[in-house]
Amino acid sequence: MRAEEDFPKGHPARFDYDPESPAAKEWARLHVFPRGEPAYAPDHPRAGADENPGNRIEWRAGVDPENPEYEAFTGRPPDQAAAVAAHNSELAKAAKESPVLEPVIAPEPPKAHPEGEQHAASS
Amino acid sequence: MPRALEVVAGFATNPGATLTTLTPSTGQSFTVRGTDTTKGAWLLSHWAFNATAGEMRVTSPRLHDQVQGIRNRVTAALTSPLFMGTRGADFAQRLYAQDNITVQISGGAAELDCGALLIGYDDLAGVAGRFIDQPTLKKNGLNWVTVEVTVTAVATGNFGGAVAINSTFDTLIANTDYAIVGGLTDTRGTAVGITGVDFGNLRVGFPAEPTYRNALCNWFEMLSFSYNAPYIPVFNSANKAATTIDVETNGAGGTYIINLNLVQLAPGTVPAAAGGTTAAAQPGA
16 A cells, blocks of 8 residues: 655655755746746646747737837837937927917808818818 | 817826825816806716826715715826726716816826816806717718827926827818817827817817727717717817817826827718707716
């Protein structure tokens, strides 16, 4: 009769647990996933196909996950983004606040444009 | 019915953890317009633009309570509506004329944090814009057309950088009505504003959020659909030079490329503002 072990070899709760032991490292390889549960278990035929499968990548809006240092939405590299930001900062100094308008009742729209001329762009 | 729609934005300077009352942008106020409290005024949406996560709180004795009222977490760098039915259904918060809405925000200790309210008025004495509802749009729409403008925002927390709707491309057909279905921005800010005589010189607007392009591309149409009321602004190209687009953002300023999605309307299908377009039901009804 074979004795039943309380925890498998390498398990942290086992009486002889040594994190540096081959058994502990193997157990950790199979059970510890600090970056999240993988789509396929270790040693699954597909597990080794991609060291960094997409389901582990954080997809932030507007950010290229392969180039997270690029500016969100524009994809500009950092030096270019900094230059544009500086340029925008200069433009902002010259920009004017919007005028405050007196609320009114919207006027009657002008006479409808004839159907036949509707594709004539205004000047 | 003299209907109006207005986006009111404001900012708080270095609020940090303190819920700080927003300073309205120049020429704006968080006091509900109008004098007749029996006329419907509705908080249709509100949102905030924080560089650092914080809280936004909208309170008034006329709302549920003046302690926490409508309080939401504001995540960093995401100008997302904190409520509003971009999925086609929502409940409008009733507002009352002359009620002074308290809008507070917390966030970073070295930044402008901004917030905005979108308020709809059923019947605002002395002010009226031209708005249609979604069935009217579907019945009378002819062609999609977009306008694209570049707006250089100011860094003061006020609306700024106003440019005419035809400032980049002047292709609108003369004397023709266009419905503004929605819009897009390529840069994050607080709000994109559109002002013109056809909107009663009030500023209609939407969140300046580049992420939610699918929700903002038909923002006004979804507003109208969600609340079952005419909230799709209509302007006539005769007024294009005086129909302007501007942006409110934080102290970083920025240059914004704004696209408005327009639908050309059949001639003569949208009456003047005072006549309005009948709604099937009012918000919250």
